[in-house]
Amino acid sequence: MAVYKRSYHGYSGALTPEWSRFAIIPRYAYRRLFQSKIMTAFFVLCFVSPLVFLSLIYVANSFGSIAGLFGAKGARSPITIDGEFFLIYLGVQSPLAFILASFVGPGLVSTDLSNRALTLYLARPFSRVEYVIGKMSVLLVLLSTITWIPGLILFGVQSALAGGGWLIHNLWVAWAIFAGFWIWILVIALTALALSAWVKWKIAAGALLLGVFFVGAGLGQAINAVLDVRWGRLINLSDVFAAVWSNLFRMPNGRDISPTSAWIMLALVCASCIWLLYRKLRAVEVVR
Amino acid sequence: MNHDSWSLWRAQVAAILRLEIKKNFLAKRGLWIYLLAAAPVVLMWVHAALNLRDHRVCDLGHDSLIFAAMFQFFYLRLAIFFGCVGVFLRLFRGEMMEKSLHYYLLAPVRREVLLVGKYLAGVITTSIIFCTGTALALIALLVHVPRTAAEQYLFAGGGLGHVLAYIGTAALACIGYGGVFLLMGFLFRNPVVPVVLVFLWEGANPFLPALLKRLSVIFYLHSLIPISVPAQGDFAFLAILSTPTPAYLAVAGLLLIALAGLWLAARQVRKLEINYGVE
Numbered sequence: 001m002a003v004y005k006r007s008y009h010g011y012s013g014a015l016t017p018e019w020s021r022f023a024i025i026p027r028y029a030y031r032r033l034f035q036s037k038i039m040t041a042f043f044v045l046c047f048v049s050p051l052v053f054l055s056l057i058y059v060a061n062s063f064g065s066i067a068g069l070f071g072a073k074g075a076r077s078p079i080t081i082d083g084e085f086f087l088i089y090l091g092v093q094s095p096l097a098f099i100l101a102s103f104v105g106p107g108l109v110s111t112d113l114s115n116r117a118l119t120l121y122l123a124r125p126f127s128r129v130e131y132v133i134g135k136m137s138v139l140l141v142l143l144s145t146i147t148w149i150p151g152l153i154l155f156g157v158q159s160a161l162a163g164g165g166w167l168i169h170n171l172w173v174a175w176a177i178f179a180g181f182w183i184w185i186l187v188i189a190l191t192a193l194a195l196s197a198w199v200k201w202k203i204a205a206g207a208l209l210l211g212v213f214f215v216g217a218g219l220g221q222a223i224n225a226v227l228d229v230r231w232g233r234l235i236n237l238s239d240v241f242a243a244v245w246s247n248l249f250r251m252p253n254g255r256d257i258s259p260t261s262a263w264i265m266l267a268l269v270c271a272s273c274i275w276l277l278y279r280k281l282r283a284v285e286v287v288r
Numbered sequence: 289m290n291h292d293s294w295s296l297w298r299a300q301v302a303a304i305l306r307l308e309i310k311k312n313f314l315a316k317r318g319l320w321i322y323l324l325a326a327a328p329v330v331l332m333w334v335h336a337a338l339n340l341r342d343h344r345v346c347d348l349g350h351d352s353l354i355f356a357a358m359f360q361f362f363y364l365r366l367a368i369f370f371g372c373v374g375v376f377l378r379l380f381r382g383e384m385m386e387k388s389l390h391y392y393l394l395a396p397v398r399r400e401v402l403l404v405g406k407y408l409a410g411v412i413t414t415s416i417i418f419c420t421g422t423a424l425a426l427i428a429l430l431v432h433v434p435r436t437a438a439e440q441y442l443f444a445g446g447g448l449g450h451v452l453a454y455i456g457t458a459a460l461a462c463i464g465y466g467g468v469f470l471l472m473g474f475l476f477r478n479p480v481v482p483v484v485l486v487f488l489w490e491g492a493n494p495f496l497p498a499l500l501k502r503l504s505v506i507f508y509l510h511s512l513i514p515i516s517v518p519a520q521g522d523f524a525f526l527a528i529l530s531t532p533t534p535a536y537l538a539v540a541g542l543l544l545i546a547l548a549g550l551w552l553a554a555r556q557v558r559k560l561e562i563n564y565g566v567e
Contacts (some may be wrong), residue, residue: 106480204378
């Protein structure tokens, strides 16, 4: 066809349903992410500890039979599968999820902003909220696959091996696994996105994400020591999460943070991240 | 190498210093480094103001111990560490990301001279920021105790030496970490992972055997701190005690680490080629 005969005409293909448009972003993001060998290797490595915990569950439930092979009778497993066991699982998997988020998160929004590509998204029938949900779902799905999904599978395996009585007695543990991981994923995903939006250089955004946790911990200790107070611990997000998780897993809280103040602190962190994203993600930008 | 070359290089380093210092000090994106440096200052001044308001007399010994812990665990390990990450990684890697390094490389200046100029600019920036922070926090420490006690501490109790040691340690930390992170900016396209590894290595220093301890910046810095606070936390019992290095050896060790970093970075900068498409 001659070039002069080409003229504008509207798109006549099939439209993606409005509710699922956000899913376009993760589809392309995953394709790019898993091109990195280090990223793929680390993602696979994240499944090692669930496998270890799975074998521990198996050993705990079959301890009598295994001991019988060696001639020991009436032996009892030294491993107890209860809330504490799954709290340890949460303690092992959450740093891995954090490292994964600091790999993936900083580049999610910063590349769009530094290349001034946000207008290309928002010029289409695609809202800011959908953009944020789309970018966040990259992290949410990725982190879910290494945290609460294997956690609930472990819980299911234990229920199958230990019987219905154990399941009914420990059903709250399943909720604790689900809620404990979700609050962790939500906070680190929002923090990673907010930092990624405000710090356009993704390396700096990654370093800052680490800084938020480590510097916050140090500053909290310094506040407590210098001002002789206890609320400094609220700045230490690791302690805040520990308080929330202890509350969910019905474990004694060894820290000076009440569960209520910890939940309020996490809500404040989420709210400030959403506000930061709202301020930064706009279809127009004034460049000075 | 004649006298003319040296004077030319000095002039070029001075020109690069002027440019870089202006960039480092006035950049809005560097605001967080000021916040990091100011955090202990604000805390110490709030503590001083509250005590002065309530007419409470503070125990200088107790306060100086708190300051020592804060300096050791917050200032050196976190604030200066992350501040140097921000400043020194940006010197080359940041300019590559911003697609502005070629302006320097197109100028008739030796790569090594450029490297030294940028490194010195980073050292001056971070040293001024963090040494000022240390000095201001120390002033807050002394301002709210009775004048006689402060004078006795400074002139009779060796406090003046402590003040100089803290400020000097902060400056040496900037020199040491600067050399390490400058090199990392060359070696890794995404230096976050190596930065985390260095952070863990430095954090694990009290638990390392004596020989491995020497392969870190924090070991030499610990030797220079006037009041050393032992490792704290659940795993403190695992800490391996080692005799502190004499000050002259610690300074030499830190300068050696910085020089090694600079030398390796100079090897990298000589063969540096920019492909902005890949960055």
